Amino acid sequence: MGFLMDGLEAEDYDRTYSDRELLRRILSYFRPKLGAMVLVAAMIVLVSLGQAAVPLLVSWGVDAVQAGTIGDVAWPLTGALLLTGVLGWVFNFFRQWYSARVTGDVVLHLREDAFDAVLQRDLSFYDETPSGRIVSRVTSDTDDFATVSTLTMDLISQVLMVGFVTVLLFLRSVELALLTLLVVPVVVGLALLFRRLARATTRKAQRSLSRVNANLQETMGGIAVAKSFRQERQVYDEFLPINRQSYQVTLRQGFVFSAIFPVLFLVAGLATVALVQFGGTAVLGDRLTAGDWYLFLQGVALFWFPLTSIAAFWSQFQQGLSASERVFALIDAPPRVVQTGAQPVGRLAGRIEFQGVTFGYDPASPVLRDFDLRIEAGETVALVGHTGAGKSTLSKLITRFYEFQEGRLLIDGRDIRELDLGEYRRQIGAVPQAPFLFSGTVADNIRYPRPDATDDEVRAAAEAVGGGDWIDALPHGLDTDVGEHGRALSMGQRQLVALARLLVQDPAIVVLDEATASVDPLTEAQIQEGLDVVLAERTSIVIAHRLSTIEHVDRIIVLDHGRIVEEGDHPTLLARGGRYCQVYNTYFRHQSPNYRAGSGFVPIGSS
Numbered sequence: 001m002g003f004l005m006d007g008l009e010a011e012d013y014d015r016t017y018s019d020r021e022l023l024r025r026i027l028s029y030f031r032p033k034l035g036a037m038v039l040v041a042a043m044i045v046l047v048s049l050g051q052a053a054v055p056l057l058v059s060w061g062v063d064a065v066q067a068g069t070i071g072d073v074a075w076p077l078t079g080a081l082l083l084t085g086v087l088g089w090v091f092n093f094f095r096q097w098y099s100a101r102v103t104g105d106v107v108l109h110l111r112e113d114a115f116d117a118v119l120q121r122d123l124s125f126y127d128e129t130p131s132g133r134i135v136s137r138v139t140s141d142t143d144d145f146a147t148v149s150t151l152t153m154d155l156i157s158q159v160l161m162v163g164f165v166t167v168l169l170f171l172r173s174v175e176l177a178l179l180t181l182l183v184v185p186v187v188v189g190l191a192l193l194f195r196r197l198a199r200a201t202t203r204k205a206q207r208s209l210s211r212v213n214a215n216l217q218e219t220m221g222g223i224a225v226a227k228s229f230r231q232e233r234q235v236y237d238e239f240l241p242i243n244r245q246s247y248q249v250t251l252r253q254g255f256v257f258s259a260i261f262p263v264l265f266l267v268a269g270l271a272t273v274a275l276v277q278f279g280g281t282a283v284l285g286d287r288l289t290a291g292d293w294y295l296f297l298q299g300v301a302l303f304w305f306p307l308t309s310i311a312a313f314w315s316q317f318q319q320g321l322s323a324s325e326r327v328f329a330l331i332d333a334p335p336r337v338v339q340t341g342a343q344p345v346g347r348l349a350g351r352i353e354f355q356g357v358t359f360g361y362d363p364a365s366p367v368l369r370d371f372d373l374r375i376e377a378g379e380t381v382a383l384v385g386h387t388g389a390g391k392s393t394l395s396k397l398i399t400r401f402y403e404f405q406e407g408r409l410l411i412d413g414r415d416i417r418e419l420d421l422g423e424y425r426r427q428i429g430a431v432p433q434a435p436f437l438f439s440g441t442v443a444d445n446i447r448y449p450r451p452d453a454t455d456d457e458v459r460a461a462a463e464a465v466g467g468g469d470w471i472d473a474l475p476h477g478l479d480t481d482v483g484e485h486g487r488a489l490s491m492g493q494r495q496l497v498a499l500a501r502l503l504v505q506d507p508a509i510v511v512l513d514e515a516t517a518s519v520d521p522l523t524e525a526q527i528q529e530g531l532d533v534v535l536a537e538r539t540s541i542v543i544a545h546r547l548s549t550i551e552h553v554d555r556i557i558v559l560d561h562g563r564i565v566e567e568g569d570h571p572t573l574l575a576r577g578g579r580y581c582q583v584y585n586t587y588f589r590h591q592s593p594n595y596r597a598g599s600g601f602v603p604i605g606s607s
């Protein structure tokens with residue numbers, strides 16, 4: 001199926017399925033619908049028979065006119081035509097209805113499986129895969145797959161009809177049947193040529209549209225910056241050529257698509273002319289009846305449509321198959337984080353021990369090498385260091401979002417790989433720098449980790465954080481709507497909600513990436529108080545950005561290029577004049593209330 005992937009950017013987890021495997025997977029989705037599919041198949045045969053019967057009945061009528069017996073057969077023939085039409089409509093209705101249901105059900109399950117697979121993926125998957133691409137696999141790729149199933153049913157119906165008509169024609173006149181069949185290679189050849197052109201232009205159109213999308217996405221993402229620098233004109237000027245290009249390419253695509261049908265009509269017209277000529281002569285020479293002649297003329301039309309659609313929609317068919325391949329690759333993507341056991345976790349004390357851990361996002365260039373660290377249960381540890389030192393990486397390993405390559409990570413003395421991952425994660429409270437709030441009320445967000453938490457529990461958690469004064473500042477208290485992504489709340493309020501949420505979760509280990517955005521002194525004090533409550537009695541790993549945090553933690557760990565270069569508490573490390581002092585001078589010094597520009601440096605010794 002390699003050719004199916006032409007021009008599509010492959011993801012890491014993409015794979016090529018053999019035709020047999022792909023078919024097996026597709027059929028596995030259709031198998032539960034076997035009953036409905038048998039019904040659809042029966043309807044397809046009946047509809048095709050009905051379609052082939054109409055010209056046959058009319059040809060008998062024409063023969064009857066020629067023979068002068070039309071008066072005897074007119075009514076039965078009219079009745080038969082009417083009946084065929086009505087039955088054809090009924091069969092077609094059931095065919096369409098049941099095939100729509102089969103396709104709908106299959107897409108429903110495929111989408112459910114794809115979404116479930118997305119939820120099961122490790123965080124590393126989301127770091128590496130742009131979210132837009134994941135969304136398109138779950139939505140448009142499954143839709144493309146549905147198109148295949150609809151097309152397949154249509155094609156089967158049309159192929160059957162062509163089969164029936166061919167048999168009829170050969171029964172009437174072998175010579176003229178062969179003449180009619182001459183049109184087949186021409187139509188197929190043209191349709192294949194069209195397919196190549198259509199594929200190339202469609203691909204270009206898709207690419208140009210994705211350029212437009214990317215440009216729009218970036219504009220929307222940075223709209224605040226663009227507006228504050230009054231760059232609207234420049235943004236517009238950048239958009240213009242990209243949009244124009246998309247217009248041109250789409251126009252070309254439209255031209256190719258609208259050119260093919262007139263060309264195919266022309267071929268069918270020429271074939272009809274030939275049949276009129278040869279058939280007419282044959283009728284005059286009494287070698288053929290007028291009815292047969294009519295049947296052949298109809299045959300060209302009946303032939304023409306299915307053949308063109310089979311050839312012309314072949315590329316759509318391929319597109320759908322490759323879409324199904326992409327969806328299956330998403331479903332089958334192997335997990336990066338591999339658990340060797342699923343031991344019950346119980347309530348954790350929270351002792352964490354890295355033993356000779358080596359880890360790299362790309363295993364070829366490790367971020368941590370033979371890394372050792374022991375954090376005692378209930379200890380609060382601050383990780384500090386320059387950007388890229390490995391602070392977030394350590395926290396991602398503790399939350400088990402990434403798989404390490406060597407060494408061991410022990411939690412309460414037990415190998416992290418042997419624990420039940422779901423249970424383990426429930427005891428880890430992770431707070432990112434910019435806490436994410438889901439749309440809903442503040443109370444909904446606080447209740448998020450434990451939906452069965454009562455209103456009183458939610459209120460108690462909110463009040464425990466920063467004395468609860470912050471709730472009064474919200475327009476509707478805990479019932480305040482947080483807006484999309486929590487935009488209706490200030491940064492500080494979002495952090496307070498995240499801390500209250502953590503209290504409801506009641507984790508044994510907290511991994512907190514402190515916000516760098518500064519908040520007003522009152523909120524700062526509330527957050528600090530909130531932190532004191534949340535971190536008490538729990539093992540806490542804080543990626544520290546605030547002076548008040550590093551002043552109060554049990555131990556500060558200074559990281560540099562994935563190694564611990566110094567550790568101890570704040571006064572000890574300050575007095576030592578080592579690497580910590582460099583970090584302090586760079587990131588924390590200016591946060592002191594006594595700070596004056598250019599002052600407050602701690603001396604760095606030669607150690």
Ligand SMILES: Nc1ncnc2c1ncn2[C@@H]1O[C@H](COP(=O)(O)OP(=O)(O)OP(=O)(O)O)[C@@H](O)[C@H]1O
Nearest residue numbers: 127361362367385386387388389390391392393394
């Ligand atoms: N998802 C990722 N894929 C590949 N490399 C990564 C990824 N995340 C981090 N890295 C690399 O790993 C190294 C450590 O990064 P890490 O994010 O742990 O640093 P940090 O100390 O938390 O920095 P910061 O304070 O800027 O967040 C850096 O060299 C970084 O480029």
